[in-house]
Amino acid sequence: MKLVIVTGMSGAGKTIALKMLEDLGFYCVDNLPISLVDKFSQLAAVGGEIKQAALGIDIRSGEELNQLEAILKGWKDTGLDYQVLFLDANDGTLIKRYKETRRSHPLAGAGRLDKGIEKERLKLAFLKKDADFIIDTSQLLTRELRQELEKIFLKDQDFNNMFITILSFGFKYGIPEDADLVFDVRFLPNPYYVEDLRPLTGEDQVIRDFVMQGGTGQAFLDKLYDLIDFLLPNYIREGKNQLVVAVGCTGGKHRSVAMANALYGHLSGHKTYGIKIEHRDIDKDNKRK
Template sequence: MRFVIVTGMSGAGKSTALKMLEDMGYFCVDNLPIAMFPGFVQMIQNSETSMKKVALGVDVRSGQDISGLEKDLEQMDEKEIKYEILFLDAKDSVLVKRYKETRRQHPLSGSGRVDTGIAKEREKTAFLKMKATYILDTSKMLTRELKIELEKIFVKGESFCNLYITVMSFGFKYGIPQDADLVFDVRFLPNPYYIDTLKEKTGNDPEVQDYVMQNDKGPIFLEKLKDMVEFLIPNYILEGKNQLVIAIGCTGGKHRSVTLANALYHTLETEESYGVRIEHRDIGKDSITKRK
């Protein structure tokens, strides 16, 4: 039997993950009171049960201090009962935004501010994150991307690393991404903006990609970038980093940065030891500005 405890920060996607696991054939229970946890574990351990895949949602809504779960998990370890912990996380700023959009109240904020509740929740769930088998940062994940990651882990049984990489193109004139870990400036490359036939196209178009990479500078830079990133990723993994944002910028975020971001993404997407996504933050802003 496979027993998965789904937990994490409120607003990080736990309920969505449980629904996805249910679609994948898991028997799912959400928001079980902590006092009932030992009895639930005993029930699913019963050899007569037909449940082979079980997912249990546990969080700070459980009606009792979640710290009581720590002792229960220690007892499971002593009895050598196998379990996995999926911890869903997101940046505080993202969680605050999600709560404001849904107009929901954080379970620990009371009548106070959402960020105060988030801080309390991080403190209460820290032991679960430390014991987590898998940590998924959903700050930049789309719903379909979360589903892909869950299928890799719980359906296909692929090896998993907690690191999730976002390769992002951007325009310097719109500001450097605040959450970027690594920032690269490709404004030294030839600019398609000044070519009439390429001006309205983007780095997603082959003609622009060919123009940007037609000289030695583009391919050489890409090789050096790939070499550095491939060196850094294993070291970030060893450090325990679970979210890496690689930002590549040009003037407007439409041609050169998009070309190089796509090229780097296609290099990284073949790896199975981490998740990766592509985001072109400013690719359409040039046309919006012109319309104004």
């Protein structure tokens, strides 16, 4: 029997992940008392009818949660086939989700949300440290979370706990606050000053050709690819699981879109990384007119 422990921060998407795993054929149980976890694994293995199961375990287990570390160590010693999936999100995202749903954090009590989240991170640190898969849902849509779970548990692809967002933007609208790496491509030829090209975007081939003229664009991309290919495995080695690469031009409509698309195309060949692309400001000039 294959067993997955689904855990992580409150508000990071564990309930949704369990429902998705159920759709993938897992027998799912949420919030099972820790005292019954080991017994469940034994009964499920003996019965033979359950081929794959997922247990949702989190901070709701209270003081019993401390017992889970010993249980997992025992499973490892006996060779039980289990994996730990940890769902995470940054503090700002978790706070926003709690405020939107008007739910109270299980450790916040009458205090502030951020203090409850801080306590929860400390109590779950041992699970995140030994997790087989860490998915940061801060930037993920529901369908993108499903794709990552399918990649791990259905398609059996390699997974390096890294999800990359390629983001184009316009400097005049501000640098994205969540950007980890920012690249300024305002040195490239600007289609905005060509009247026939101005209404188009970096999604159009004629814009891409214009931006790439003269060879400077390709030289930049070659250096960018080399840098990103060097950084990714090193980020993963240091435990980073969420990377936002922002590419900016003046308005976020032409040059940044073309370069971001090129970088996305380059990274799409790496099946070990989750990846998506967003064009934050591509339509803003039209909306302002």
